[in-house]
Amino acid sequence: MTGQDRFADELAAIGQRLVAISAELRVPLPAPAPMPAPVQMPAPQPAFPPPPQPVPQPQQAFPPQWAPPQPPPPRESVLEKLGKDGAGSKLLAWVGGAITVLGVVMLLVLAVQRGYLGPLPRVLAGAVFSGVLIGIGLRLHRTPASRTGAFALVATGIAGMYLDVIAATSLYEYLPGWAGLLVGLAVAGGGLWLAMRWDSPVLATGVVAACAFCAPVLTDGFTPMLVAFLLVLKMASTPIQLQRSWPSLAVAGGVPPIIASIAATGTHVGTPEAWATAGMAVLTAVLGVGVAILTVRRRPDDVVPVLLVAGSAFPALIATSLLEKPVASALAGVVAAALLALWMVPDLPRPFATSAGAVGMLALFQATVIALDGTSRTAVVLAEAVLLAFVAVKLERRSALLASAVFGAIGLLMTLAGAVPPRWLLDSPGFVATADLVAGMVTALVLAVFAGVLPWAATKLSVVREPGKHPVPWFASGVVLLYGAAGFVLCAALLLSPDETGFLFGHSVVTVSWTIAALVLLVRGIDVLPLRVAGLVLVGAAVLKLLLFDLAALDGIARVAAFLGAGLVLLTAGTRYAKLVANRKISANGWS
Structure with a gap:
């Protein structure tokens, strides 16, 4: 510290001391008793006054309503939960209830096998037994200490009564189907209304899970009637699911119909119940997607609707194997349209919309595969990829861009496998049907368009950058674009001359067209780096094709035409491009 800074600090300290003394002198003091005041000499002052002491500031208290954030309590382990007081009683009660429900199911099955009593006494005995359990549970619920047992007894009684209704409808055929479903819904x-009144998600989940788990035993496997009874459980649980955030109930009510419908489809292919099974699968999809939409509208952050909207559509998609081709493709198309419409709704939560869109893309692909065959299928898949790329840019959704890339990759594999195989480009394919050549030409053209649209859409959505920074995607797209363009030219040439002459002529045109395209890119890209780079790369590809393929595969006039055409175009390109570059430099430097 310099001398000037030290002197300035001392002056500031003297000033603060004088201010403090002035404040003390202004405070009135009480009048002292009269007494002679001795004459006192002033105390010697130090050369430098002491520095002012810091005045303590009052502590700022937090507002009374504020409390420091508390860390979340640690989650209890299973052993800690079991070690709590009363945990053993809860475990015993619910295990006993589960065993009792299984006993009721075995009794009903055994009564059929052994012929115990008649259908009506069996149904009445099951109903009376279940009613007694419910009554005891209602009575125990009045005492707070007995409510654990009350929940278990009521859940057992309601599950037993529901299974008794299933048995009366499916096993004994005492009730018609529609009547059994209505009674089961009641x-x-x-039971679920009682669970909501008691505010017990455990009771609600226990009732639905027990009924869903034991129902296949009483319906003799996975049948359309089983799916119907499971959908009744889902319908009964929907009002509570919309009012209460009970994920366990949503899973217990939503997952079993999906599993049962898929299993029923696998066991009823080619049977008289195929149409009924497909109808139940469609109903499962409609109810599942509808309930998922209602739930996510009420609770946008809920994860269960995201899973159910995707899973609920699979039974309908799998059920297409039970139907004839036109009906199956129409069903898959309707599912695709519905889910893609959900995907485009702007105010739905993004995870929910993405889940619906992913399954919608799968349904769209399935509808295309079922409705079409051969090379026309490949062209449509690639056209859908192009459309999805434009949709991605329009809606600014990267998920659509990903779907476009997936569709395009599948279309590319299908093109290489059948529509325009590589052997058509490497060797004379011999005789090819006119229809296959036309389809191949269309497929190759759409493939080339897709290869140009995908990087454009990815650039618009900031997924990839310019070729100088991210060259790999652009290089891959360029290779696919060249393959599609070459396939288009060769198919067109084979249509004009379906023999080796057409093959040789087509390759000559391909080589010359590559050089012409390179010239156009260089001229257009004199101020645009990506176009200029693409043009130079295309020049290199044309030269490599001349040396590695045309020189060996072509002969006679075709080889001469390829080399002369490419050479003249490259000469023209070099001359024209050099002139443009020179004029650009002159304009930039201001020469006349």
């Missing part, structure tokens, strides 16, 4: 709805 039983399940009453």
